[in-house]
Amino acid sequence: MRCPNCGAEIEDGLNVCSNCGIGLETGNGAQAKEPQILEVNYQNNEESRAYSENIRNMQNQQEDKGLSITSLILGIACFVCIAVNTFLALLCSILAIVFGAIGRKKGAKGLGTAGMILGIIGTVVIVIIIILAFAIVFSAADVIMNSSYY
DSSP: BBBBTTTTTTTTSSBBBBBTTBBBBBBTTTTTTOOTTOOOOSSSSSHHHHHHHHHHHHHHHHHHHHHHHHHHHHHHHHHHHHTOOOHHHHHHHHHHHHHHHHHHHHHHHHHHHHHHHHHHHHHHHHHHHHHHHHHHHHHHHHHHOOOOOO
């Protein structure tokens, strides 16, 4: 026997569809009572589809948080790597911005935004460090070139 609501195969003798939870008609045309263990009762296909859509959306949001979490971790790693390797930190900050943007588009806006902000701040700090490093090197070279030892 097939469920008239969702089309799932139902064992003979059951009064409730195990797939969608709708009560099935008995032989005399009356609706059968649903057991108490069922949590949700759907009255029509619209509600059943809406519930299934909500479940799918929640599962997709869980999957989409991965990129945003990665963005946040890379944003934090950027600041840890600044002391070790500036170029590795720059790579982490750029990847944090990219993953954060993708994660925000897929729905995990809070974590994606946090990762993007950390990535942007990290990039600005790294660029300032690189500019200062070049300024120090060139000023030291200028002092060495202008000093006379003869």
